[in-house]
Amino acid sequence: MTNLTRNICAAVAVPADPAEWIELMPVGEFRLGDGRARLALRLDDPETVIRTSLASAAGGILPIDFDHRSFAKQGEQDSRAAGWITGMKAEGGRIMASVEWTAEGRAALEGRSYRFLSPVFKNRKDGQVVLIEGAGLVNIPALPQLRQLASKEISMDPIEQIAGVLGLAADKPEDIVARVTALATAETQLASITKAAGVEGEDAVTQICAKLAEKAPDPGAFVPMATFQEVQTQLASLQKDVSKDKADAALERAREAGKLTPAMEEWATQLASKDLASFESWAASAPVMVELGTRKLAGKQPPAPSPDKLTDIELQMASAMGVSEEDFLATRNAEQKGA
Numbered sequence: 001m002t003n004l005t006r007n008i009c010a011a012v013a014v015p016a017d018p019a020e021w022i023e024l025m026p027v028g029e030f031r032l033g034d035g036r037a038r039l040a041l042r043l044d045d046p047e048t049v050i051r052t053s054l055a056s057a058a059g060g061i062l063p064i065d066f067d068h069r070s071f072a073k074q075g076e077q078d079s080r081a082a083g084w085i086t087g088m089k090a091e092g093g094r095i096m097a098s099v100e101w102t103a104e105g106r107a108a109l110e111g112r113s114y115r116f117l118s119p120v121f122k123n124r125k126d127g128q129v130v131l132i133e134g135a136g137l138v139n140i141p142a143l144p145q146l147r148q149l150a151s152k153e154i155s156m157d158p159i160e161q162i163a164g165v166l167g168l169a170a171d172k173p174e175d176i177v178a179r180v181t182a183l184a185t186a187e188t189q190l191a192s193i194t195k196a197a198g199v200e201g202e203d204a205v206t207q208i209c210a211k212l213a214e215k216a217p218d219p220g221a222f223v224p225m226a227t228f229q230e231v232q233t234q235l236a237s238l239q240k241d242v243s244k245d246k247a248d249a250a251l252e253r254a255r256e257a258g259k260l261t262p263a264m265e266e267w268a269t270q271l272a273s274k275d276l277a278s279f280e281s282w283a284a285s286a287p288v289m290v291e292l293g294t295r296k297l298a299g300k301q302p303p304a305p306s307p308d309k310l311t312d313i314e315l316q317m318a319s320a321m322g323v324s325e326e327d328f329l330a331t332r333n334a335e336q337k338g339a
Contacts, residue, residue: 024097025119043129046090053132061086068136082137246271256286267321
């Protein structure tokens with residue numbers, strides 16, 4: 001993975017009277033003035049750099065120290081602040097910084113102890129600036145011009161590089177992992193979508209949107225989902241009513257044919273409602289059980305059922321209803337006694 005380079009610069013003169021907004025570093029292409037870097041540096045997206053830098057800084061503010069002592073080796077650090085960068089903006093080909101000076105920092109400037117501001121930033125291997133870390137008050141600039149900066153290169157930990165690009169804190173690896181995972185998932189999904197859409201290039205999203213606009217659905221060929229669901233509900237209700245009417249008609253035909261006794265009504269109604277074909281098949285083969293008007297079956301009164309035994313028809317009914325012979329017999333006898 002390509003390391004970033006930290007640049008500690010010294011080329012921006014600070015006004016004698018410390019102002020609220022001061023020039024921090026240039027926008028566009030610039031070179032290091034002491035010849036130590038052959039590659040031209042670039043700051044092409046100041047808004048993103050500003051946003052990332054403030055988001056990565058503790059408390060959303062960047063420090064201004066003395067002589068870059070905060071970036072010295074362990075044991076040589078002096079973390080006293082000369083001021084705090086509370087905001088940045090791109091203006092007039094520069095990044096401007098809003099500074100709150102400490103008493104020491106203001107005294108150092110007003111007493112001419114320090115005259116220059118040296119921004120600290122990080123750039124990729126291709127020279128593109130991606131992060132501003134802060135600044136320092138110094139007295140030995142490589143060149144006095146703003147766009148010609150001296151630098152000291154320091155390798156950057158890869159985790160810090162990733163965190164800086166993502167605008168996250170380097171000491172929260174779980175946030176970095178979550179963001180990288182989300183980006184990888186989004187990249188995979190976008191690749192699948194672009195492949196399915198038959199588009200390619202950096203403007204794939206624009207191409208997909210254009211294709212969708214070309215294939216907008218014809219209002220005359222489709223109906224709103226709410227209307228479709230309402231029609232489905234009405235159709236289901238109509239089908240239920242039709243099924244009930246058919247079941248009632250089949251039950252009535254069975255009654256008129258003398259094939260239903262009062263004790264069979266509940267079973268017959270359930271079967272006809274649930275499985276009309278099965279009920280009609282049973283009714284077609286079932287014997288006549290009750291008188292038809294004043295005529296009796298075969299000129300005889302049907303024999304009275306035995307209280308201890310089921311008739312053949314009752315056995316069929318018990319089997320069709322899934323009821324044991326004992327329970328069916330007990331229910332039938334109880335209904336006869338009640339009658």
